[in-house]
Amino acid sequence: xxxxxxxxxxxxxxxxxxxxxxxxxxxxxxxxxxxxxxxxxxxxxxxxxxxxxxxxxxxxxxxxxxxxxxxxxxxxxxxxxxxxxxxxxxxxxxxxxxxxxxxxxxxxxxxxxxxxxxxxxxxxxxxxxxxxxxxxxxxxxxxxxxxxxxxxxxxxxxxxxxxxxxxxxxxxxxxxxxxxxxxxxxxxxxxxxxxxxxxxxxxxxxxxxxxxxxxxxxxxxxxxxxxxxxxxxx
Amino acid sequence: xxxxxxxxxxxxxxxxxxxxxxxxxxxxxxxxxxxxxxxxxxxxxxxxxxxxxxxxxxxxxxxxxxxxxxxxxxxxxxxxxxxxxxxxxxxxxxxxxxxxxxxxxxxxxxxxxxxxxxxxxxxxxxxxxxxxxxxxxxxxxxxxxxxxxxxxxxxxxxxxxxxxxxxxxxxxxxxxxxxxxxxxxxxxxxxxxxxxxxxxxxxxxxxxxxxxxxxxxxxxxxxxxxxxxxxxxxxxxxxxxxxxxxxxxxxxxxxxxxxxxxxxxxxxxxxxxxxxxxxxx
Numbered sequence: 001x002x003x004x005x006x007x008x009x010x011x012x013x014x015x016x017x018x019x020x021x022x023x024x025x026x027x028x029x030x031x032x033x034x035x036x037x038x039x040x041x042x043x044x045x046x047x048x049x050x051x052x053x054x055x056x057x058x059x060x061x062x063x064x065x066x067x068x069x070x071x072x073x074x075x076x077x078x079x080x081x082x083x084x085x086x087x088x089x090x091x092x093x094x095x096x097x098x099x100x101x102x103x104x105x106x107x108x109x110x111x112x113x114x115x116x117x118x119x120x121x122x123x124x125x126x127x128x129x130x131x132x133x134x135x136x137x138x139x140x141x142x143x144x145x146x147x148x149x150x151x152x153x154x155x156x157x158x159x160x161x162x163x164x165x166x167x168x169x170x171x172x173x174x175x176x177x178x179x180x181x182x183x184x185x186x187x188x189x190x191x192x193x194x195x196x197x198x199x200x201x202x203x204x205x206x207x208x209x210x211x212x213x214x215x216x217x218x219x220x221x222x223x224x225x226x227x228x229x230x231x232x233x234x
Numbered sequence: 235x236x237x238x239x240x241x242x243x244x245x246x247x248x249x250x251x252x253x254x255x256x257x258x259x260x261x262x263x264x265x266x267x268x269x270x271x272x273x274x275x276x277x278x279x280x281x282x283x284x285x286x287x288x289x290x291x292x293x294x295x296x297x298x299x300x301x302x303x304x305x306x307x308x309x310x311x312x313x314x315x316x317x318x319x320x321x322x323x324x325x326x327x328x329x330x331x332x333x334x335x336x337x338x339x340x341x342x343x344x345x346x347x348x349x350x351x352x353x354x355x356x357x358x359x360x361x362x363x364x365x366x367x368x369x370x371x372x373x374x375x376x377x378x379x380x381x382x383x384x385x386x387x388x389x390x391x392x393x394x395x396x397x398x399x400x401x402x403x404x405x406x407x408x409x410x411x412x413x414x415x416x417x418x419x420x421x422x423x424x425x426x427x428x429x430x431x432x433x434x435x436x437x438x439x440x441x442x443x444x445x446x447x448x449x450x451x452x453x454x455x456x457x458x459x460x461x462x463x464x465x466x467x468x469x470x471x472x473x474x475x476x477x478x479x480x481x482x483x484x485x486x487x488x489x490x491x492x493x494x495x496x497x498x499x500x501x502x503x504x505x506x507x508x509x510x511x512x513x514x515x
Contacts, residue, residue: 007512078465078498078510220500 010075014084017071018143020064021088021095025139027057028095028102029132032203035102036128039109039196040121047106054103061096065089083220084145087213091142094206094213098135101199101206108192108199118189119176123168127200130165134158134207142210145217152218155211162208169201263291266330267427267457268313268348273327275308275317282308283486286327288476290427295449295458297468297494300478301515305486306461309478310429313459314348315341332426346373349420353432355412357404357419362387362396365404365415369423382422390418391448410441417448421456428452430460434467446471465510469498477506 031050038046068088071077077085141154173194180190216222266289273286283305290296298306308317315336317323329336336344346369357365366383375382383400387393392414396407404415413433420428430449434442449458449471462468468475475497481487490503501507508514 004508004514010512076466078469078512079501079507081511082499 007075010071010077010081013067013071013075014081017064017067017085017088020060020067021091022139022143024057024060024064024092024095025135027060028099029135031057031099032102032135033132035105035109039105040125042109042112042114044110044113047109050106051103051110054099057099058096061092061099064092068092080217083217087142087217090213091139091210094209095139098203098206101203104199105196108195112189112192115189118179118186119193123172123175124193124197124200127165127168127172127197127204130161130168131200131203131207134161134165134204135210137161138207138210138214142214142217145214148218151214155214155218158208158211162204165201165204169197172197263289265292266290267292267332268459269328269330269333270309270312271328271330273309273312273325273329275305275312276322276324276326277320278322281483281485283478284481286478286486286488288488288491290457290459291474292426293453293455293457294473295453295460295471296474296476297472298459298461298476298478299463299465299468299497299509300486301480301509302463303484303486304478304480306478307431308486309488310350310431310459310461313427313429314345314350316345316350346423347425348427348429349423349425350429350431351413351416351420351433354436355409355416357407357412357415359403359405361401362404362407362415363400366418366422369419373423375423386418386422387415389421389452390414391444391451392418408441410437410444413437413441413445414448417445417452421452425456427457427459430458432461432463435463442467465498465512469494477501477503477509479505479509 031053034046035050037043038050068085072082072085075081137154138158141151145151176186176190176194180187212222268288268290270286270288274284275282286305286309288309298310300306311317312325312329313331313336315329317325318341331339331344331348358368360368363383366386367379370377370379370382384393384397387396392411395411396402396415399406404412407415413436417428417433434445437445446467449460452458453473458471460468460471472494474492475494476491477489477497478486479489481489490497490501490506492502496502497506498510501510505514
């Protein structure tokens with residue numbers, strides 16, 4: 001029987017890039033939480049800083065992407081290594097887009113400015129909580145894809161959470177549209193808040209994409225966990 | 235000189251539709267050109283490969299991969315009875331060429347129908363022309379020899395380079411040209427199968443690329459069974475791949491056989507996964 005020898009330089013490179021994607025995901029989670037905090041507290045200065053610092057996340061994401069391409073070039077990976085590395089490129093892009101949505105929330109905050117909020121936030125904090133959990137769970141499943149059973153379960157559990165956030169988004173939109181149609185002066189801020197809910201829903205979608213990539217890393221099948229939900233337009 | 239790589243693969247649908255066995259791996263084809271059943275090969279008292287069952291479909295490229303010493307070369311040499319030339323080699327099991335046991339055929343006929351190309355180019359110390367004409371002459375073919383030589387060299391993608399050097403000694407050609415000359419020599423007797431034992435391992439990247447292109451072109455009319463240690467090459471040129479590994483008591487076994495996308499993308503057997511990802515070898 002042939003002895004398992006490992007592949008030192010590839011294994012080290014994979015470990016290093018795995019660490020980087022974990023750091024990138026922690027940074028993105030922090031930016032996301034911060035953007036919501038600055039929104040609730042009307043901390044415009046903080047929002048402005050988050051927008052300016054988005055470039056750092058973009059650069060780090062590109063760094064992960066470049067490193068993955070270099071590993072593919074130098075190590076000629078196959079099978080699970082290849083699936084992991086190509087997926088890493090997608091995941092770093094998904095994280096970068098999540099940071100963009102967070103930055104988008106900050107931009108909306110600046111647009112609303114000092115104007116008092118027209119609504120007490122009930123559903124949006126719930127959406128935020130779910131989106132944060134989905135992001136955390138999806139990246140944790142991706143980084144622990146070697147534990148196939150639990151990673152696979154975590155990835156599939158995200159489907160339920162995604163349904164929940166879609167439903168909340170739809171409710172926020174319907175409630176605000178109803179109020180705006182009665183009081184046109186609410187239209188401007190109402191539209192902005194609909195955009196906040198939309199961004200939260202998209203963050204959850206991106207996390208679902210990460211979960212789909214995790215299932216691909218595990219099984220080699222390109223799974224689609226959730227079809228595009230257009231029930232809002234019904 | 236910059237050469238364009240034209241080796242991007244377009245997979246054609248299998249004409250010899252595979253039938254699935256109990257596992258996800260392909261186990262049988264409707265019209266295999268080569269087949270080994272319950273094959274054991276001994277060198278003296280040493281068992282080299284154990285119980286190999288494999289079918290090679292017609293006009294497809296099948297690569298044989300696995301760590302050194304796992305029996306890949308031993309296996310392909312069984313198909314054209316090259317192991318007969320090793321005094322201590324003994325075969326147990328059956329080898330079929332187009333459903334006929336190769337031991338019911340004349341060994342010379344088997345080797346015409348199932349040609350072989352080796353790791354190092356091995357042209358005869360003769361002219362380019364005589365190298366290609368050798369097989370048909372020995373075989374008593376009375377057709378227009380110039381035509382056979384030209385056609386064989388064209389099929390081996392060598393004609394343009396040697397058409398004015400036919401009388402020169404083959405040793406004057408580059409390594410890559412010599413290897414294509416060996417392929418032309420094999421093609422001259424119109425084989426149905428070409429066995430290739432690491433045909434590119436002594437060649438530079440451009441010569442390798444040309445041989446790979448050639449393999450794909452040939453596969454429209456010839457079945458190719460290729461042993462290679464280059465995983466990317468196997469993935470580029472093959473339709474199917476078979477992975478061998480030394481098992482108990484260092485005896486070679488066939489551990490997985492399937493479509494190339496499965497073997498290099500998502501192998502079912504952990505040992506194949508470890509081998510193709512370079513973690514055992």
